[in-house]
Amino acid sequence: MPALPPARVSLLTVSAIKGLGVVHPREIELTPTGASGDRAFFLVDENDALISVTRTGAWLGLTAEYDRAAGRLTVGSPGGTLLSEEVKPSEPVLADFYGYRSASGRVVEGPWSDLFSTLANRAVRLVLADGENGGVDVRPATLLGDESVAELARRAGVDVDPRRFRMLIGFSGGAPHTEDTWEGRSLGVGEALVRVEGPVKRCGTVTRNPSGGAADLRVLRLIKDYRGLGESVFGRGVNFGVYADVIRPGRVRVGDELELDAT
Structure with a gap:
């Protein structure tokens, strides 16, 4: 009633990448694990610990779009597209999410980690979660x-x-x-x-x-x-x-x- x-x-x-700025679609497909495409990626430090907005706001001016079917990730800023390439996952990672849980995924090869490391002024790696919405917190x-x-x-x-x-x-x-x-x-x-x-x-x-x-x-x-x-x-x-x-x-x-x- x-x-x-x-x-x-x-x-x-x-947000396709946890820790980046958010976008506001007019509609979403809500699945058992979350909104389709949401938090498909996350970023980790040298100890494979999650780096989110709590730890840095360096990426909040960026937005990400992930075409899962084509395997293409695009990161943009208010000035336009910064990087758009096919995602190439490599070695596996088991990331620590606040000590609450672990999240598995694979490091994305190419210039992605350099882009985010430069902006945050620290070494980070971009990870594609193994499961859909793998970067969702709880x-x-x-x-x-x-x-x-x-x-x-x-x-x-x-x-x-x-x-x-x-x-x-x-x-x-x-x-x-x-x-x-x-x-x-x-x-x-x-x-x-x-x-x-x-x-x-x-x-x-x-x-x-x-x-x-x-x-x-x-x-x-x-x-x-x-x-x-x-x-x-x-x-x-x-x-x-x-x-x-x-x-x-x-x-x-x-x-x-x-x-x-x-x-």
Whole structure:
């Protein structure tokens, strides 16, 4: 039964390479592992540990597009295409994701690692994940309400760009933080059906400007000031938004209605 009208999808957010800037398609294909093409690649340091936005904002001005069928990866900036080549995976890597899990993949040969290393001023390697969406952190989907972001901005007295949170599905409608009350319930989103899971513990990523990469706003402190600390899969911390598992894959479009307790 519809419990949230007129709650609707307002923003979709993906990135082919974890750690780069995000793009906002009008629709996605939501699969059991995430949005098709999302977080297909990730970057690691010399110890095979993940390097994400938490550790550097050097790549936030870049976007990536991956044509899996053609095997071609394209990385661009506001000035145009920086590099576009067929992906050639080589030696295997087992990457450490925050000590929470391991992610397997293969290092991509060619000029990719040099490009990202130069920008970050440190040695990194680009990795193609073995599985689709292999760079996803915990669950295949995340949700955050526009009203939650607006409430944060209102209480903090500053503008807050929702892109800072890099959530797969943003939605309009409902009270601030209404998504926190949905844990364990099913949610119809377009053609897809998800089960809402626990809260997302936020990291330093949210402090970075989503366009330039500089740490320019103390978002963690701003959230904590009015929400306090809470428990999550990563332990106690600052929570904002929720995870979700995909029960039924399907197409999700901006403007699609959300239906709580859908089947």
